[in-house]
Amino acid sequence: MVEDTPPGSALNIEVIKRSPMLAALHEGAMDRHSLEQRLGISKSTVHRNTNSLAEQGLIERSDGEYQLTKFGEAVAEVVATFEADMRTTVRLAPLFEAISAVQPGCSVEAFSDATVTTATDGDPFAPLARFVSLVQETETLRMFDSYAVAPTYMDEIHGQVLDGLETKVIERPDIALDIMENYPRKCVELCASEFLTMRVHDTLPFGIGIFDSKIGVGIRDRESGSPRAFIDTETREAREWAETLFESYWNEATQLDRFHPKALREAIDSDA
Template sequence: MATDRTDETTDDASERAEPSPGSPVLESVLENARTRRYLGERLAAADERVGTDYLGDIVRHGPVLEALLERPLDRGEIENRLDVSRATSHRFTQWLDRQGFVEKVDGRFRLTGRGQTVAEEVLRFEANVRTAHRLTPLLDAICDDHQEFVIEPFVNATVTTAAPEDPYQPVERFVSLVRNSETLRGFNTTHMAPLVLGQFHQQVFEATDTEIIYLPHIAEKLFETYPERASEAIDRGHLTLRTRDTLPYGLAIFDDRVGVGGYDEETGLMEVFVDTDDAVAREWAERVFASVKADSEPLASGSE
């Protein structure tokens, strides 16, 4: 197996160029990911930390803030919407008014600009905490390398985990998505699926247009197991293999979905596979794949 290292200066330059700006939503998510680890330092430097009791009060008023995000409500509507007493709704609105989060217009409570921003951040916080709980198996599996992984677009993702009674559920989920996709792009710290799954590799070699980035020794093992079929698929342009010395986790981009896999370091088995059809998640995955690909080497067919 020989690595093709021909001098392709123009192609390399274009591949290694900075990624073009993404959608405003993706750029916002990425900016949050880049700055979150420094937020504590920035807040400390500003010397204006918000007290934890006050933050707790804001979260406790999350339901009424969320209700007012939809439209202004009078006190009776707040009581019906949240199923609370008149005294409770009065206490809610008084507190929100003291904080400058609402104003009363024509008998209805309406969020101020400040209140709307706070209400949106409370919802974002809840969504991210919920997503972190759902993605716990994945985050635990990739915790050393997940700085570039963003959880926001995976809020409604399908999470498939290995179980004692069925340890291959994540692999089966992945294989089912490959079977229903005409294309597959991605990278992985180990084989996309166990090498013993001959039908899967036949699908990759013959039916699915595939571009995969592997660790060098993983690519070598693939050629050792399927020397003729892998070489023929590469020669036909049906399979593109690239190698990189380090990879963070497993990423797969299908026709309609994107997925991230976490693996057991000792057994190499997929422990969890998380996939979604979210447009921002796809944009993120495309961006990460392009970045990893730009730092990888193309692999020729299996001549030594």
């Protein structure tokens, strides 16, 4: 038994197939030659597409130009919204897996206007550069799992912290130890400055950076551990989520009073 085609399915297929032409005509009426040039298609393809769209009641021809009908305009609006949503979804792909299993949850819509900076072969340090640019604009900084955000942040923000950048950091013990062993002098200076407070936590799901006006999520590459993307936004929903998440981990984390390996081991042992 052959099932009936669902109502509207033929139109849905037509809209998807002809969406570039709908998008072009959504900007204004065009003649055949203009459509050929705009879409990079042949005369016969224009003829076939316009006939098909006209049969669906989406376009009409007047004075040698094709234009959307009222129905066509409404459909074109839906297509434009769908394509924008798809672009946002693809752009935020690194974020989905990272935040999906974390409580409290946060809707992806909170990041719909986010700036997404990804690491590429041509610019593997792009996420770090974005983080640094935001640090330069803020007077306070809270973050956890800094290596997912900025693996060389001690080099990048050392001077700002000494100049009074109020900073709270939660690190995994192994990362804290790595920082202490690679930047012993800077750790002593930062400890003496009283502007940096560090705590350690065994399980951090991804990187978070909370600035005066924006928040950012740093995501590592699973295999290499290096920063994969930094996604920042200034929406209220994202900020409230990031602050709640940070406070939750901060309250669970172990305080470090001194920034050297012995103090770290003592803190871990006392918390065990």
